[in-house]
Amino acid sequence: MKKQNIFIDTDMGNDDIMAIAQLLLYPSINITGISVVNGVATKTSGYNNLLNILNYLQLSIPSQIGYQKPMKQTGASFPSRDIERANNLTLLENLSIKKTSKNYSSFRLIEDFIYQKVSQNQTTILALGPLTNLAKTTQKFGKEFTKNVKQIVMMGGAIKKGNVAPNFIAEYNIFLDPEAAQIVFSSGIPILMVGIDATNFAKVTKKFVNEIRRTQPSDKKAKIIKEIIVNNDNDFSAFYDPLTAYILKNPTFITKQMECSIKVSLKGKSRGQTIPVVSKNPNVNVILAVNPTKFYNQMKEFMVK
Numbered sequence: 001m002k003k004q005n006i007f008i009d010t011d012m013g014n015d016d017i018m019a020i021a022q023l024l025l026y027p028s029i030n031i032t033g034i035s036v037v038n039g040v041a042t043k044t045s046g047y048n049n050l051l052n053i054l055n056y057l058q059l060s061i062p063s064q065i066g067y068q069k070p071m072k073q074t075g076a077s078f079p080s081r082d083i084e085r086a087n088n089l090t091l092l093e094n095l096s097i098k099k100t101s102k103n104y105s106s107f108r109l110i111e112d113f114i115y116q117k118v119s120q121n122q123t124t125i126l127a128l129g130p131l132t133n134l135a136k137t138t139q140k141f142g143k144e145f146t147k148n149v150k151q152i153v154m155m156g157g158a159i160k161k162g163n164v165a166p167n168f169i170a171e172y173n174i175f176l177d178p179e180a181a182q183i184v185f186s187s188g189i190p191i192l193m194v195g196i197d198a199t200n201f202a203k204v205t206k207k208f209v210n211e212i213r214r215t216q217p218s219d220k221k222a223k224i225i226k227e228i229i230v231n232n233d234n235d236f237s238a239f240y241d242p243l244t245a246y247i248l249k250n251p252t253f254i255t256k257q258m259e260c261s262i263k264v265s266l267k268g269k270s271r272g273q274t275i276p277v278v279s280k281n282p283n284v285n286v287i288l289a290v291n292p293t294k295f296y297n298q299m300k301e302f303m304v305k
Contacts, residue, residue, distance in 0.1 A: 003028055003029065003030040004028055004029055004030065004124065004249075005030050005032050005120070005121045005122070005123040005124065006023060006029055006030065006031050006032065006123065006124050006125075006126055006248070007031070007032050007033050007034075007035075007114070007117050007118050007123050007124070007125050007126070008020060008023070008031060008033075008034045008035070008125075008126045008128065009034075009035045009036075009037060009066075009114070009125060009126070009127045009128065009129065009131075009133050009134055010034060010035070010036060010037070010046070010050075010128040010129050011036070011037050011038060011039020011040050011041060011046060011128065011129025011130060011173075012036055012039075012040065012041040012045075012046030012047075012049050012050055012086060012129075013039065013040030013041060013078075013082070013086050013128075013129070013235075013236070013241070014040075014085070014086060014091050014228050014232065014235050014236065015228070015235075015236045015239060015240050015241040015242055016040070016128045016129065016241045017049075017053065017092075017224060017228060018224070018225050018228050018229075018239070018241060018242045019126070019128060019241035019242050019244060019245035020034070020053075020245075021221040021222070021224045021225050022221075022225065022242055022245045022246065022249075022302065023126070023245055023248075023249070024057070024059070024221050025219070025221050025222065025302055025305060026249055028249075029249070031061050032062070032117045032118070032120065032121075032123055033061065033062040033063065033064070033113065033114075033117035033118075034050060034061055034062070034063045034064075035063070035064050035065075035066045035110055035113060035114055035133050036050055036063070036064070036065050036066055037066045037067055037129045037130055037131075037132050037133045038066075038067060038068040038069070038070075038129075038130070038132070038176075039078065039129035039130050039172075039173065039176060040078050040082055040083060040086040040129070041083065041086040041087050042068065042083070042087060043065055043066060043067065043068045044065070044068075045086070045087035045088075046086070046087075047063070047064075047065040047102065048099070048100070048101050048102060049086075049087075049089055050063055051063065051100070051102055052089075052097050052098060052099055052100060053092075053097060053224070055097075055098065055100075056095065056096070056097045056098070056220065057220050057221060062113075062117060064110055064113040064114075065110070066110040066132065066133040067110065067132040067133055067136065069132075070130065070132055070176055070177035070179070070180065071132060071135065071136075071177055071179040071180050071183075072177075072179050074271075076175055076176050076272075077176070078172060078176075082235055085235060086235075090231075091227060091228045091231040091232060091235065092224065092227050092228065092231075093231075094227055094231075095220075095223060095224065095227060110133050110136070110137070111133075111136050111137040111140045111141070114133060114134070114137045114145075115137055115140075115141050115144075115145050118137075118145070118148060118149055119144075119145065119148040120148075122148065122149075122150040123148070123149065123150060124149075124150045124151050124152070124153060124248065125149055125151075125152045125153070125154075126152075126153050126154075126244070126245065126248055127152055127153070127154035127155070127156070127173075127184075128154075128155050128173075128241045128244065129173055130173050130174075130176040130177040130180060130181075131154070131156070131173070131174075131177060131180040131181045131183075131184045132177045132180045134152070134180070134184050135177070135179070135180035135181070135183040135184050136180075138183055138184060138187050139183065146187050146188055146189050149189045150190075151189065151190040151191065151192060152184065152189050152190070152191045152192070153191075153192045153194065153244060153247065153248040154173075154184075154191060154192070154193055154194065154244070155173060155194050155195075155199075155240050155241050155243075155244040156171055156173035156174045156181065156193065156194075156195060156274075157171050157173075157174050157181075157193050157195035157196070157262070157274035157286070158170070158171045158195045158196035158197060158273075158274060159195065159197050159258075159274065159276060159286060159288070160196075160197055161196060162175075162196055162272070162273070163196055164272065167269055167270075169269070169270050169272070169273045170265075170270075170271065170272030170273050170274075171195055171196050171272070171274070174264060174272045174273075174274055175271070175272030176272075178264045178265065178266050178271055178272045179264075179266060181264045181272075181274075182263070182264040182266065185261070185262040185263075185264060185274075185283075185284065187283075188283055189283065190283055190285075191262075191283055191284045191285070192247065192248075192251075192284075192285050192287065193262065193274070193284050193285065193286045193287065194243060194244040194247055194287050195274065195286065195287070196238075197286070197287070197288045197289070198243065198247075198287040198288065198289065198290055199238040199239065199240045199243050199244075200238065201243075201289060201290045201291075201292045201295075202238050202239040202240075202242070202243040202290070202292055202295050202296075203237065203238050203239075204229075204232060204236065204237055204238060204239065208229075208296055208299075209229055209230060209232070211300060212226055212229045212230060212299070212300070212303060213226075213230045215300070215303035215304070216303075217302070217303045217304065217305055218305065219305035221302075221305070222302045222303055222304075222305040225242075225299070225302055225303075226303060229299075239295070239299075242295075242299070243290070243295055246295050246298055247287060247290065250294070250298075253290055253291045253294040253295070254287055254289075254290055255289045255290055255291055256287075256288040256289035257285050257286060257287050257288055258276060258285070258286045258288055259282045259284070259285055259286075260276040260277055260278060260279060260282050260284055260286060261276070261277045261278075261279035261281075261282050261283060261284060262274050262275065262276060262277065262284045262286075263275045263277050
């Protein structure tokens, strides 16, 4: 079986970790590399957490630390409680994950790392955080980079309603760096946008959490998924990144989508809003609805690993 090459760009939130663990459970997926961007976790804590989790899983995947600051500094951030819990791997405290730190002095540029790992074998990018790393790579390499990306499957954006208070117009991954998002949306790369419209179909329900609580997975990757689900204390209300990873692997369970281009608002109260635009050459498929039963069943299947 020919494996699907996936490169992951992540801000290492708790649901990002779930999504990464999911993909590692699929034998048909080959993760070519992982880059870390500031978001729910800071870039340094997020990168250390990634290395420590990979060490816990006894896996070696090329990984690199990316950008801390967005393209335009505005002070926007995730809620401080979410950042603290992501930085400290609070939801995974019951697992024996050793916490160590890495020296970054000899690291090469994140743009070069992403370009190298994505430019091989028509790789799909799974984007789970703000798009700063990908925008910077697009700026540096232009078409030499974009022509080699098979597609970007991204968690971000919203059409009807976002999740950033108080206006609920924008979604956090876009809101933290809308300038970067606009660069990526304008790159011509085929994009599958999994925004709040889609993730509203994959809410974290008490019934589902209790079902997972009763399971006893043996695989360490499945244990990570279970721990995050059962210890989630309003860190996330929907399975944002896990749903996006599932759509990447199983696009047939999409029930409604819209083909368009996306314009990102860069000013005022609507900053970070993703606006669909009719275009002669649309490059974005916005996922509007999915079959939630298939997603929940997949999560439960992981628990018997």
